Amino acid sequence: MIYLHIPFCKQKCSYCNFHFSTSLLYREEMISALKKEIFLRKDELQSDRLKSLYFGGGTPSLLSADELQSLIDEVLKYFSFDENIEITLEANPDDLDNNFVKALSKTPVNRLSIGTQSFFEDDLKLMNRAHSAPEAESSIKRSQDFGFENISIDLIYGSPTSNMDIWKKNLEKTLELQVPHVSSYALTIEPKTALNTWITQGKIKAPDEIVQHEEFFYMTALLKENGFDHYEISNFGKPGLHSKHNAAYWKYNEYLGLGPSAHSYNGREQRSWNIANNRKYIDLLSQNKLAKESEILSEKDQFNEMLMIGLRTVWGVDLSVLKDKFTAKILDHFEKAIKHKLEEDILRIENNHLKIPEKHWFLADGIASDLFII
Ligand code: SF4
Structure with a gap:
């Protein structure tokens, strides 16, 4: 399986410490560098038949459907696709407008992982998400209208702006929208994030772990009652619609991660990771050099x-x-x-x-x- 990291975001969410840049200055050069890395590392996977291709980030839905298609075409030059290949795009609700979803529905992308996080405005504002509560809902409906059936949504529980009543409503909305997969994480406070600063300064209270625990159990029971398999702590899917990509990680399969900060694993004892710097990544690839470091796992x-x-x-x-x-x-x-x-x-x-x-x-x-x- 292949993971492509698209290291751009519109704005910085207050809880996030992933690698990305809010400047799209290097967008075209980044796409060229990714294509170069696909070529240079094409022999690292033992199999040339892919079961999963995953666009993650950052925010890969900031790319156009044509740009995504051109990256898929590049992968197809060196790998064949399994007939049941899962091609996932992580997408933010504000990017999933009519034109984009329509164009995307004509590409081989067949699974959307939508960064919904919450259907409530107060939660989204605290998280500094770029989308509104109405967009959280309409993006899912629009994707379904254009034929995307394999949709996962991300939800965050335990936010200081939330409580059990709000969490129940978030889950009711999820069921009402009939999405077949949910990835749900407790809000955690990472170093060097805005949330961490606000909590340290006493501007907001820290998430309450007891409440998070209760919300986790409520979600687990409700989703299972409604036909979801709870197959990983944070992941729930209807039968047949578990994430093939993530399941392969959890079963220690080999994967190739391309793009700044992406990690790879050879399925045995070697792990590698790319430099988490967009400019340096592009410069190295433009000289036909890889931007990765490796380690042999003890x-x-x-x-x-x-x-x-x-x-x-x-x-x-x-x-x-x-x-x-x-x-x-x-x-x-x-x-x-x-x-x-x-x-x-x-x-x-x-x-x-x-x-x-x-x-x-x-x-x-x-x-x-x-x-x-x-
Ligand atoms: S959109 Fe995703 S990657 Fe970008 S800042 Fe927000 S949580 Fe982080």
Whole structure:
């Protein structure tokens, strides 16, 4: 699978610490550099038949449908597409106007991941989103009207401007709009964000973790009652409409990440990441040089990562893979570390997979890190 990072945004959301620029100055050069990187790194994937192509960001919906099509065409020069390929575009509601969605519906993009976040104006203003509450709703309807069925929306819970009543209404609206996939995250306060500054200055209160916990459980129960599979802590999809792209990450498949700041993984022991600087990325690619650094993951890193990722999913960690992959010393540590948690039903083994029971999923990161090798 291939991930293409489009590092531009209209404005900076108050909670975001991703890599992007609010200047589109280098837009054309960036597209050329991405095409060059597709060419230079085409042999890094073992398979030349893609099951997933993902435009993420930043805000890839800032590109025109023609620009997106030209990047898809470039990928097609070196890779064939599986007949069921998932081609996802992350899109912000304010970009999904009539002309754009119409043009997009004529490209091979067949899945939209819409950055809705909330259907309420107070939440959107605090988050400094570029869209309004009416646009949050109309962008979804418009996409459906133009034939997009495989739509995911992002929702954020636990904002200081929200409460359980507002959260319930957000979820009711989601069900009313009949979107088949939801990715939902608690608002977290990252360093170097506006939200962090406002909280430090006492201008707004910090998110309340107990409220977030309650909102998470309410969402889980409601979405499951309404036919969604809860297949990863933050992801819910109707059967057959889980994200193929993200599921492949969580199953440790290889992926190629192109564009500034994008990460890649060779499915075994090597991870690499591109420089998080648009100008330097473009300059290096214009000289036919790659803008990436790599590392070989130690056995310890691979073990910790396998637990951290696997225990967040409904599939858990495959114990036969774990036993094949790691030395006796690591497996001995593992057996000892899980013993008490199995007795306390914080972990379970089902069909030779280690899992966290869903009632403890909200604490999955902490449970996984208790098993780490430090
Ligand atoms: S649109 Fe997305 S990537 Fe851009 S600032 Fe907002 S959250 Fe971050």
